[in-house]
Amino acid sequence: MNSFMIDKNIFKYTFGNPIDTETICLEGEKKDEQYIKFVKLEEGEDLNLIYKMDDSDIVYGLGENQRGINKRGYIYESFCTDDPIHTENKKSLYGAHNFIIIDGKDKFGMFIDSPSKVVFDVGYSKRDELKVNIEDKNVNIYMIKGFKPKDIVRKFLKIIGDTYVPPKWAFGYQQSRWSYKNEKEINDIANKFIEEDIPCDAIYLDIDYMDKFKDFTINKKDFPNFKEFVSNLKDKGFRLIPIIDAGVKIEKGYKVYEEGIKNNYFCSDKEENPFMAAVWPGRCHFPDFLNKDTRNWFGLKYKILTDLGIEGFWNDMNEPAIFYTDRSLKEAIKSAKDSEKKNLDIYSFFDLKDKFTNMSNNLEDYKSFYHNVDGKIINHYKVHNIFGYNMTKSAAEGLKQIEPNKRFLLFSRSSYIGMHKFSGIWTGDNSSWWSELLQNIKMMPSLNMCGFLYIGADTGGFGNDSDSELVIRWTQFSMFTPLFRNHSALGTRSQEPFAFDKTTTNITKNAIKIRYALIPYIYSEYMKAAIDRNLYFSPISFEYDDEISRRVENQILCGDSIMLAPIYEQNAKGRYVYLPEDMLLWKPDNYLSKNYKVVKKGHRYIDVDLKEIPIFIRKNKMIVKTEAALNVEKIEDKQLNIIAFVEDKAKYLYYDDDGKTYDFKKGRFSTIAIEIEKVEDDFKISVKNKGNRLVKKINFEIIDIEGKVYTKTISLEK
Numbered sequence: 001m002n003s004f005m006i007d008k009n010i011f012k013y014t015f016g017n018p019i020d021t022e023t024i025c026l027e028g029e030k031k032d033e034q035y036i037k038f039v040k041l042e043e044g045e046d047l048n049l050i051y052k053m054d055d056s057d058i059v060y061g062l063g064e065n066q067r068g069i070n071k072r073g074y075i076y077e078s079f080c081t082d083d084p085i086h087t088e089n090k091k092s093l094y095g096a097h098n099f100i101i102i103d104g105k106d107k108f109g110m111f112i113d114s115p116s117k118v119v120f121d122v123g124y125s126k127r128d129e130l131k132v133n134i135e136d137k138n139v140n141i142y143m144i145k146g147f148k149p150k151d152i153v154r155k156f157l158k159i160i161g162d163t164y165v166p167p168k169w170a171f172g173y174q175q176s177r178w179s180y181k182n183e184k185e186i187n188d189i190a191n192k193f194i195e196e197d198i199p200c201d202a203i204y205l206d207i208d209y210m211d212k213f214k215d216f217t218i219n220k221k222d223f224p225n226f227k228e229f230v231s232n233l234k235d236k237g238f239r240l241i242p243i244i245d246a247g248v249k250i251e252k253g254y255k256v257y258e259e260g261i262k263n264n265y266f267c268s269d270k271e272e273n274p275f276m277a278a279v280w281p282g283r284c285h286f287p288d289f290l291n292k293d294t295r296n297w298f299g300l301k302y303k304i305l306t307d308l309g310i311e312g313f314w315n316d317m318n319e320p321a322i323f324y325t326d327r328s329l330k331e332a333i334k335s336a337k338d339s340e341k342k343n344l345d346i347y348s349f350f351d352l353k354d355k356f357t358n359m360s361n362n363l364e365d366y367k368s369f370y371h372n373v374d375g376k377i378i379n380h381y382k383v384h385n386i387f388g389y390n391m392t393k394s395a396a397e398g399l400k401q402i403e404p405n406k407r408f409l410l411f412s413r414s415s416y417i418g419m420h421k422f423s424g425i426w427t428g429d430n431s432s433w434w435s436e437l438l439q440n441i442k443m444m445p446s447l448n449m450c451g452f453l454y455i456g457a458d459t460g461g462f463g464n465d466s467d468s469e470l471v472i473r474w475t476q477f478s479m480f481t482p483l484f485r486n487h488s489a490l491g492t493r494s495q496e497p498f499a500f501d502k503t504t505t506n507i508t509k510n511a512i513k514i515r516y517a518l519i520p521y522i523y524s525e526y527m528k529a530a531i532d533r534n535l536y537f538s539p540i541s542f543e544y545d546d547e548i549s550r551r552v553e554n555q556i557l558c559g560d561s562i563m564l565a566p567i568y569e570q571n572a573k574g575r576y577v578y579l580p581e582d583m584l585l586w587k588p589d590n591y592l593s594k595n596y597k598v599v600k601k602g603h604r605y606i607d608v609d610l611k612e613i614p615i616f617i618r619k620n621k622m623i624v625k626t627e628a629a630l631n632v633e634k635i636e637d638k639q640l641n642i643i644a645f646v647e648d649k650a651k652y653l654y655y656d657d658d659g660k661t662y663d664f665k666k667g668r669f670s671t672i673a674i675e676i677e678k679v680e681d682d683f684k685i686s687v688k689n690k691g692n693r694l695v696k697k698i699n700f701e702i703i704d705i706e707g708k709v710y711t712k713t714i715s716l717e718k
């Protein structure tokens with residue numbers, strides 16, 4: 001083992017000869033410091049890190065995962081998996097996010113930089129023992145020291161690089177479904193949004209827009225005038241976002257396939273033939289995304305679609321998902337044939353059934369293909385968790401070449417820490433269950449801890465039929481997630497905002513409009529988090545260190561000023577909320593609402609009607625909103641409306657930029673620094689504008705600790 005000091009509080013330990021995941025590119029100086037002493041090392045065939053936990057220790061992290069914000073009590077396997085049933089017994093989802101933070105007598109973070117399988121047993125086998133099992137002993141381990149979980153997270157965010165920033169329009173509402181099948185259906189959906197006066201910025205194209213599910217092709221029958229269609233919709237305010245799958249269909253004459261074969265761009269099997277696995281299009285090859293040339297080739301294919309006016313993509317099935325291979329299919333068929341003559345008893349029947357269910361995403365298949373990384377042949381199993389990451393890296397690098405200074409919308413299903421540099425993620429195939437809404441809430445801060453800021457779930461639920469109340473309550477939460485998209489599976493009930501009754505349409509419309517009115521806040525908070533490498537969502541314990549805050553799992557902070565206490569139960573007309581300090585509850589049912597109430601610290605029961613959204617504004621903080629519009633680009637920002645809850649002094653930094661390019665990285669952005677100070681019976685306001693030319697006027701509603709409202713206006717015109 002070699003140890004390096006990357007920074008005063010960050011140590012890197014290298015075991016063997018690890019694969020470079022490119023998540024962290026800092027070397028540091030060689031040091032013998034045994035900081036790793038926090039954990040006991042057990043080295044055998046694999047590597048185990050063991051840490052004795054106290055009863056009061058909290059373990060945060062692990063990104064996209066099951067269970068709580070506090071990960072204690074369960075076991076999690078980092079092995080990217082396409083499994084659409086996220087019940088509590090599952091141990092892996094689509095991502096591998098090997099970062100945890102221990103908050104107790106010791107405080108440290110630990111990042112296991114291994115693209116192979118890693119298991120986090122957080123007090124599951126033994127109540128008081130955290131055991132991290134690393135299958136591949138060639139690994140880099142990073143240990144990060146800090147005084148508070150938030151410090152530790154921020155140090156980690158510092159070493160994993162800048163997060164992806166989407167275009168500003170991608171903060172609008174987005175409508176998806178598997179699938180809107182043709183031009184007419186999509187036009188009808190778009191028109192319905194306009195007719196109902198519901199804001200929306202994007203409509204999704206799921207697999208049926210392709211010709212026989214072949215990447216970078218268009219199904220001409222259903223989309224005869226694709227380019228014109230894209231541009232007409234854009235004129236109406238909607239961007240179209242096509243899906244891209246990881247598998248390339250094997251078909252003579254299909255250009256992507258032919259080029260891949262000719263240039264050896266696909267993963268290969270033991271015999272050095274292109275590895276074959278079946279997904280949507282039937283038999284496919286997988287581009288070898290770990291190979292630089294393949295990445296470059298595949299990434300530039302996105303140009304086929306950007307040339308047609310496309311400005312955003314979602315990368316799917318990149319765990320990679322496998323339906324079956326020749327091997328698994330043969331085995332299942334053989335077992336079925338053998339069973340024909342047998343009288344199947346319970347065990348032999350289950351064996352038969354298993355042969356079929358295990359046909360998909362089978363370990364044996366993952367172990368049977370290879371990558372070529374700079375001439376080195378590597379078994380897929382060893383690098384499984386960075387496949388989706390590298391597909392998305394390929395897309396991002398391609399888009400960068402296609403239009404270097406343009407921000408594209410891009411997000412992926414599978415991911416590994418480090419991929420946040422290239423895109424966002426959505427949390428995959430959830431179900432239309434209330435439990436998934438709660439899971440969604442808990443997952444958001446954990447994902448932020450791992451660097452992913454542009455995140456969101458399928459609002460309303462993907463699998464199974466949704467219902468109006470679930471769509472409403474989920475929309476009322478997702479309206480705070482940077483990626484705000486409603487999506488549902490083939491064959492399920494429609495769940496667009498207007499798919500139910502008039503009341504549901506009105507309630508969801510108002511929630512979406514509140515989102516648009518809050519874009520000044522949401523965008524400012526996102527961009528500040530991206531630039532300062534900070535969190536957008538966090539557990540409330542990251543800001544409040546009282547004992548109760550450490551226990552809260554169903555409330556989170558959103559940006560610097562808001563605490564969310566979403567409703568996630570059917571028929572709930574309210575809920576219990578824990579307030580670590582006095583806060584201002586704004587409970588709008590429309591964005592102009594002035595429904596303010598000061599709520600005193602402690603445990604409170606809050607009434608929340610179906611049409612209301614409980615937004616808690618923290619003490620000495622403020623939020624910024626403006627007039628809602630039908631698209632993000634139509635928001636004028638001429639007037640900002642501030643709601644502030646001030647005891648003595650509050651500050652806010654409003655951020656804006658062109659929303660389209662990376663010029664903000666060169667300092668081309670504007671800010672307005674706002675300060676409100678209590679002076680005797682009044683409030684003094686100071687406003688410092690640095691380069692903002694849009695805002696002409698700021699209207700203030702300042703609510704004091706007693707609930708008294710002060711209204712003021714500041715004009716920014718010279």
Ligand code: MIG
Nearest residue numbers: 178206207243316413428429
């Ligand atoms: O599971 O393309 O997660 O969002 O609609 C089937 C069809 C494959 C999985 C994605 C889902 C998408 C679906 N895809």
